Amino acid sequence: MSDRGSGRGVVVTGGGNGIGRAIAARLAAAGDRVVVADLDGDAVRAVAAEIGGFAVVGDAASEDGVAALVAAARDHLGVIDIWFGNAGIDRGRGLDASEVEWARSWDVNVMAHVRAARLLIPEWIERAESNPPSLRSPGGRFVVTASAAGLLTMLGTPTYSTTKHAVIGFAEWLSATYRHRGVVVQAICPQGVRTRIFDDAGPLQDLLAHDGALTPEQLADSVWEALGDERFLILPHPEVAGYYATRATQTDRWLGGMNKIQRGLEQQGAL
Template identity: 65%
Template sequence: MPVRDKGVVVTGAGHGIGRALATRLAAGGARVVVNDLDAEAAIRVAEEIGGYAAPGDAAGEQGVAALVEAARGHLGGIDVWFGNAGIEPGHGLRATEEEWAATHEVNVMAHVRAARLLMPGWVERGTGRFVVTASAAGLLTMIGSAAYSVSKHACVAFAEWLSLTYRHHGVVVQAICPQGVQTRMLDNAGPLQELLSHDAAITPEDVAEATWQGLHGDRFLILPHARVAEYYAHRATDTDRWLNGMNKLQRRLEDQGALR
């Protein structure tokens, strides 16, 4: 089993996908540290799964360092890191400077800061696993949300760089890229819910189970929605046709008043 008796950290684990991941990993025998900005949620999930709550910031430099220190103190060492926390401000080009900066901090720099602290030890001992929740937006794009799309592309790009740089040192890097998932983010998507649910909005538990299966194979991409692989290939092989198709969706949503 890939995580039995392993020390695992899951960020953003108080709700949604993070909670489902923490629950599935604990059921598989992992010793789980539950992180979330929502301290009450982190404590509640930790109690439910027999884990350890380490609430707080998991994006800023000091917050990441504090989380790593707390997790190491409890676990004795971190074997697997799930960088799951993420935010989506929406608003297209109307997103403010502050929203762009916050999205970059949480969706990109959180992973960079965690990797800085984890990779040296993993390389020294020849093993470790770094998993990011990137979203299909990181492989394709997300209509209506420039900051989210850009940051998730950067998230995937950073994970790719980690994989090609450290895989021969025994470090496995993976990116979870679901489409629509029944979380608060989807609930708050308004008129975009239909688009995000085009290939059926799955549950966080579905994502967690797909991830659990993905941990056994070590493939870089974990795709809970199988058709994302087809879209990704189509985007790469005929980019203009793919962009034209996405633009048709954009125009349809504008005509419906869904994008303003």
């Protein structure tokens, strides 16, 4: 399971566009068997045809949708070795974000991962523990696309910031609870990536691109490299590690800096 490009069974949600599409293509090119899932049927079928993968159309966030995706992927792959929980949304701005926007953000950005983990991790533990200690290898790998917003924050959008923090918290809990039982958990935390969310960020684009806006293919290369080990944080923008350390050790200084950026954006009429 740990050897990259060895015909592993991989599922990528949100695989019809952007980061998910790039990750799916990168792994398929290396020899992995890839199931791509997305609500956008035309897009995900096109990706599957392009990379030689298998398309599943549906909602990878709802309880029934996740269950249907896992069942379809197991039927096609036999065994799921890696799950990329990549589907994510950015809905609502400021305190005016509606109850519907909060609920949908929570469902897609957090509960989709909880629902997938419930179905995947018991089987992975059983697989890992079925091998003798001398041959013990990971039973499965659970990778979430969390964003640097999950480690820091994202001005303007409390729904996105809060739910991305929450999925980091859930991924940390999974790792702390199950890493000794054969489950590898990783969190992808980039800053600016040229996807639809970046394109729709408006005045926040400059903030997202502070350390360079990556293409989805560049991010996929970083993910591919990180699959060679078991590091928790995958940081395509290495500068995020320094910001994260400052946030943890000099919290008021960090918050003051973020508030200065907020005030600047307000003066520009951007927020």
